[in-house]
Amino acid sequence: MLELSNSLLEASLSRALEVMAFISGMPAEQLALPEGPLLATQIQYSGAISGGIQLVCPLRFGAILVSNLLGCAEDSPEAARRACDALGELANITCGAMLREIVAGEPGLVEMSTPTQKTFAPQGWPALVDSGACFFEAEGCLIACLCSIGKQFA
Amino acid sequence: MIQNILVVDDSETTRAFVRRVLGMCGFENDHIFEAGDGSAALGILSAQPIDLVLADLHMPGMGGLEMTRHMLIQPRLREIPVVIISADPNAVRMEDLRKQGVKGYISKPFTPEAFRSTITEITGAIHA
Numbered sequence: 001m002l003e004l005s006n007s008l009l010e011a012s013l014s015r016a017l018e019v020m021a022f023i024s025g026m027p028a029e030q031l032a033l034p035e036g037p038l039l040a041t042q043i044q045y046s047g048a049i050s051g052g053i054q055l056v057c058p059l060r061f062g063a064i065l066v067s068n069l070l071g072c073a074e075d076s077p078e079a080a081r082r083a084c085d086a087l088g089e090l091a092n093i094t095c096g097a098m099l100r101e102i103v104a105g106e107p108g109l110v111e112m113s114t115p116t117q118k119t120f121a122p123q124g125w126p127a128l129v130d131s132g133a134c135f136f137e138a139e140g141c142l143i144a145c146l147c148s149i150g151k152q153f154a
Numbered sequence: 155m156i157q158n159i160l161v162v163d164d165s166e167t168t169r170a171f172v173r174r175v176l177g178m179c180g181f182e183n184d185h186i187f188e189a190g191d192g193s194a195a196l197g198i199l200s201a202q203p204i205d206l207v208l209a210d211l212h213m214p215g216m217g218g219l220e221m222t223r224h225m226l227i228q229p230r231l232r233e234i235p236v237v238i239i240s241a242d243p244n245a246v247r248m249e250d251l252r253k254q255g256v257k258g259y260i261s262k263p264f265t266p267e268a269f270r271s272t273i274t275e276i277t278g279a280i281h282a
Contacts (some may be wrong), residue, residue: 020171029230069171093262096241097253100261109244114164114214 005147009053010134012097013145016090017138021068023136031129034058034142038120039084041091045099048108051114051149053095055087056120056128062087063139088115098147156277158202160187162195162209162218163239163268171199172239175266179273192216196224199231206277208260214242226255235276238247239264 008028008086017023034049037059062083067074069086092115120128129135133146159181161172169188176186180237189195191213196198198204207225209218216224218238225231235257258276260269 017264019265058226066167069167082167082170085165089165089168092165093241094242096262099243100245103243104245109205109247112212112241114212 005051005149006102006132006134009094009098009145010136011149013055013090013136013143014100016093017065021065022095023065023068023138025136025143027139028135029140030140031135033122033125035058038122038125039087039117040120041087041115041117043091043095043115044113045095045110047110047153048103048106049099049110049149051084051147053091053148054133055091055143055150056133056146057087057143058141059083059087061139061143064139064141065090065137082089084117088117091129094145095096158185158187158204158206159215160189160195160198160204160223162189162192162207162208162270163212164190164213166190168210172269175269178266187263192218192221192224195221199225199234204234204274207234207236208239209236211238211242211247219251219256222255227232228282229241237276265277 014025015064017025017079038056039059040054040056042052042054042081063079064075065086066079066082072078095112128144131142131146136145157174161169163169173186177183187198190196193216201209209221211218222236225234237258237260238256239260239262241262251259258272260272
């Protein structure tokens with residue numbers, strides 16, 4: 001169940017990046033700890049089904065995302081300022097797309113929380129690798145995606 | 155004719171992205187206004203003539219649907235079309251939104267082409 005959910009999450013993430021930001025990626029094979037500060041973005045959902053998603057990636061990827069969305073330079077103050085917000089919105093769109101697939105045709109509604117974010121400590125990386133998360137590589141950045149069904153992230 | 159557009163979303167990046175896509179559709183940047191939630195949007199609507207509202211559904215504070223309900227009870231605002239742009243996963247909600255006065259729905263993620271098509275369909279006109 002976890003494997004299926006993570007795969008669907010990864011597919012939804014891939015589509016969100018391609019459709020809105022013209023960013024293509026692929027499943028990552030090398031899972032070394034990325035350089036620079038890491039951000040964990042979580043969304044919880046409840047209702048017809050409950051659980052949550054978590055995306056962990058370098059904060060730099062947020063600046064890349066802003067650069068693609070808005071046409072500004074990746075190292076611009078604008079990209080830096082909006083990086084966290086962009087990653088929150090990416091998680092929102094990805095989670096919505098994933099849930100749309102899961103609940104299609106099912107009775108009841110699913111409600112998503114607003115994204116919450118926190119710095120991801122490097123010492124947590126080995127456990128993340130062992131957790132069954134999917135790892136996706138885009139624009140030279142590693143993105144970990146993890147989905148839980150029936151249990152919300154702390 | 156659609157001239158002034160109000161973009162309502164709690165994500166600053168999304169507002170900027172929608173602004174950019176509207177620019178690609180030919181709308182002038184000076185005629186695009188922004189608000190972070192429904193309450194702020196109603197404030198702008200009370201002060202500025204607006205021809206189209208593009209709003210997220212779920213926002214901290216007042217959401218897009220509640221904002222639409224407020225608009226519908228005000229004679230000056232009730233004819234302004236509201237298009238919801240949202241990542242909400244519930245397909246049944248789209249029909250419910252239409253019944254409550256929303257004129258259109260754009261699911262995130264969206265391509266600029268899909269966005270343009272929906273806006274054209276609702277407004278009957280696009281600038282470029």
